[in-house]
Amino acid sequence: MPDYTxxxxxxxxxxxxxxxTTDGQLLEKITLGVKVAMGRDYVIGEMCDAIxxxxxxxxxxxxxxxxxxGVPGIIDVPAGIMRKSANLxxxxxxxxxxxxxxxxxxxIYLDNDANVAALGEKWMGAGRDVENMAMLTLGTGIGxxxxxxxxxxxxxxxxxxxxGHITVEPQGVLCGCGNRxxxxxxxxxxxxxxxxREAVESGKAPGLTKAFNxxxxxxxxxxxxxxxxxxxxxxxxxxxxxxVMGILLADLVNVLDLEMFVIGGGVVSAWDAFAPKMxxxxxxxxxxxxxxxxxxxxxxxxxxxxxxxxxxxxxxxITQALLxxxxxxxxxxxxxLMR
Amino acid sequence: MPDYTxxxxxxxxxxxxxxxTTDGQLLEKITLGVKVAMGRDYVIGEMCDAIxxxxxxxxxxxxxxxxxxGVPGIIDVPAGIMRKSANLxxxxxxxxxxxxxxxxxxxIYLDNDANVAALGEKWMGAGRDVENMAMLTLGTGIGxxxxxxxxxxxxxxxxxxxxGHITVEPQGVLCGCGNRxxxxxxxxxxxxxxxxREAVESGKAPGLTKAFNxxxxxxxxxxxxxxxxxxxxxxxxxxxxxxVMGILLADLVNVLDLEMFVIGGGVVSAWDAFAPKMxxxxxxxxxxxxxxxxxxxxxxxxxxxxxxxxxxxxxxxITQALLxxxxxxxxxxxxxLMR
Numbered sequence: 001m002p003d004y005t006x007x008x009x010x011x012x013x014x015x016x017x018x019x020x021t022t023d024g025q026l027l028e029k030i031t032l033g034v035k036v037a038m039g040r041d042y043v044i045g046e047m048c049d050a051i052x053x054x055x056x057x058x059x060x061x062x063x064x065x066x067x068x069x070g071v072p073g074i075i076d077v078p079a080g081i082m083r084k085s086a087n088l089x090x091x092x093x094x095x096x097x098x099x100x101x102x103x104x105x106x107x108i109y110l111d112n113d114a115n116v117a118a119l120g121e122k123w124m125g126a127g128r129d130v131e132n133m134a135m136l137t138l139g140t141g142i143g144x145x146x147x148x149x150x151x152x153x154x155x156x157x158x159x160x161x162x163x164g165h166i167t168v169e170p171q172g173v174l175c176g177c178g179n180r181x182x183x184x185x186x187x188x189x190x191x192x193x194x195x196x197r198e199a200v201e202s203g204k205a206p207g208l209t210k211a212f213n214x215x216x217x218x219x220x221x222x223x224x225x226x227x228x229x230x231x232x233x234x235x236x237x238x239x240x241x242x243x244v245m246g247i248l249l250a251d252l253v254n255v256l257d258l259e260m261f262v263i264g265g266g267v268v269s270a271w272d273a274f275a276p277k278m279x280x281x282x283x284x285x286x287x288x289x290x291x292x293x294x295x296x297x298x299x300x301x302x303x304x305x306x307x308x309x310x311x312x313x314x315x316x317x318i319t320q321a322l323l324x325x326x327x328x329x330x331x332x333x334x335x336x337l338m339r
Numbered sequence: 340m341p342d343y344t345x346x347x348x349x350x351x352x353x354x355x356x357x358x359x360t361t362d363g364q365l366l367e368k369i370t371l372g373v374k375v376a377m378g379r380d381y382v383i384g385e386m387c388d389a390i391x392x393x394x395x396x397x398x399x400x401x402x403x404x405x406x407x408x409g410v411p412g413i414i415d416v417p418a419g420i421m422r423k424s425a426n427l428x429x430x431x432x433x434x435x436x437x438x439x440x441x442x443x444x445x446x447i448y449l450d451n452d453a454n455v456a457a458l459g460e461k462w463m464g465a466g467r468d469v470e471n472m473a474m475l476t477l478g479t480g481i482g483x484x485x486x487x488x489x490x491x492x493x494x495x496x497x498x499x500x501x502x503g504h505i506t507v508e509p510q511g512v513l514c515g516c517g518n519r520x521x522x523x524x525x526x527x528x529x530x531x532x533x534x535x536r537e538a539v540e541s542g543k544a545p546g547l548t549k550a551f552n553x554x555x556x557x558x559x560x561x562x563x564x565x566x567x568x569x570x571x572x573x574x575x576x577x578x579x580x581x582x583v584m585g586i587l588l589a590d591l592v593n594v595l596d597l598e599m600f601v602i603g604g605g606v607v608s609a610w611d612a613f614a615p616k617m618x619x620x621x622x623x624x625x626x627x628x629x630x631x632x633x634x635x636x637x638x639x640x641x642x643x644x645x646x647x648x649x650x651x652x653x654x655x656x657i658t659q660a661l662l663x664x665x666x667x668x669x670x671x672x673x674x675x676l677m678r
Binding site for chain 1 (some may be wrong): 393420471472483487492493494495496497498499500501502504506507508509516517518521586589590591593594595596597598623624625626629630631653655
């Protein structure tokens with residue numbers, strides 16, 4: 001009988017709880033129609049009930065090791081305390097671990113949603129075969145996480161991996177973090193909508209304007225749909241998206257020289273609209289990538305890139321995430337196994 | 340009697356060789372008027388003679404552990420093979436370690452000059468008390484190295500830490516690496532001279548023009564001297580230098596969240612001309628730095644930076660290197676102790 005853990009994904013839309021065996025087999029996944037907006041105590045209550053019902057059900061399966069919870073926001077990981085989250089206003093400084101551990105009498109681990117998504121892809125997804133990788137989660141913003149030797153690299157204060165706030169346009173759009181031209185202002189769902197709005201306001205984007213005025217749920221997906229239908233203004237937005245992803249990845253490859261960069265999150269479904277520009281930009285901008293990229297006979301190699309190309313046998317893999325929205329569930333379930 | 344190692348610094352100007360005890364005390368430093376331009380075999384010969392004379396002299400002091408050599412360029416570190424160096428044209432694919440080991444019958448280790456400088460500062464310099472740091476060496480370009488848990492972080496292909504090729508100006512000056520707007524095109528000795536030349540050509544920089552036309556050895560130092568004398572055009576160049584250093588450090592702090600960033604190399608002597616702008620830019624651009632910077636009562640904290648400022652107790656230290664041009668010697672001597 002395999003032992004198992006429980007992973008909890010506290011997304012903005014749903015609360016999801018899964019029981020997963022220690023070798024990565026999904027036993028059961030519960031999706032609760034519980035929005036975090038329903039309030040802290042209600043959410044904690046539903047979460048505890050779901051964990052309890054799963055541990056009760058799989059009691060005979062094997063030993064329950066503990067539960068990991070992926071939370072959006074700034075976490076004090078060692079203490080298991082929620083610090084600050086833009087989406088969870090009532091949770092500031094809330095000792096989530098202590099509260100749930102007392103209630104369920106079990107081991108609880110808290111981590112950031114970007115970190116658990118990366119752990120999930122490392123464990124059962126795109127990063128299964130590598131020990132060193134980074135993950136970029138493209139959603140409302142850009143989440144980032146670094147895995148070294150199979151473990152999350154937290155940095156000094158647990159804040160390593162803030163890829164969404166790398167400067168890609170020094171005098172660009174102002175960001176909530178205080179910087180200008182952060183990558184997530186150009187390569188995220190909210191950035192796509194912003195760029196579309198600006199195109200509509202310019203009065204020079206008829207296709208986007210029509211969609212914007214007729215679709216009450218106009219979103220990044222609407223822009224993507226227009227782009228694949230050939231609308232040049234929508235395509236231009238995803239070219240800009242890809243260009244910025246290329247600059248961002250070039251910076252990360254040059255600094256970290258990792259085996260793999262996994263790109264996930266909802267917006268990765270627009271891959272075919274932004275990835276060609278992203279790879280072209282990355283190859284041109286990173287000497288490390290140009291020297292270690294998988295072969296592409298159409299690519300030009302110039303300057304230092306060409307000179308060092310023959311010295312690296314290992315390849316830098318840039319790839320889509322495999323687990324979709326389940327990455328965070330798998331990763332959260334993986335956390336108790338790593339402590 | 341303390342054991343000792345030998346460090347070799349193959350700089351562009353001189354060949355320097357030092358015997359250093361395993362607890363970091365300098366026994367003797369030899370500076371040879373041997374330029375690498377004198378050719379590979381001559382340089383190797385002089386290097387071997389110097390190492391041999393030191394091991395002979397300190398034979399009775401303690402056990403000789405081995406010699407480390409810091410080399411500018413791309414090194415295959417595990418194999419001890421020189422790959423490519425812009426400054427050492429005759430050394431391509433030369434098996435330096437094997438050649439010297441055969442000749443001297445001792446352990447030889449090769450590493451990149453940026454890496455050994457970082458190891459030197461970690462061992463006996465600014466980074467003595469930290470285990471995780473990065474070093475930026477400001478010279479003709481920008482050398483970079485990352486130390487995690489006291490050891491060089493090489494990345495997959497030994498190319499991690501290419502800080503000089505981080506994009507700081509997406510449509511900026513073309514770089515030899517193939518990218519545009521690399522940090523070292525704006526924050527290095529060659530960048531200062533380029534910006535000064537451009538100012539002279541503009542016809543609007545009388546102070547720089549006078550110095551440029553009268554000083555046959557016009558250099559980054561000449562521009563610095565003008566800047567501290569109050570020349571506004573020279574000051575403008577170092578403000579741009581500081582701005583770019585701020586963008587670069589903001590990216591690095593956001594990605595790596597390390598305890599310390601040490602800035603060394605010849606151009607660090609212009610610290611007072613570029614550092615104020617660098618810190619202002621860094622604080623504004625990095626939420627991680629703003630949250631972890633040592634107190635500065637004059638600093639404004641806005642946005643996310645202000646919100647998370649109280650959650651980090653540890654401080655991010657940005658500081659000048661302490662060992663000057665000896666960092667590479669100490670670091671090279673340290674390498675044999677780490678293998």
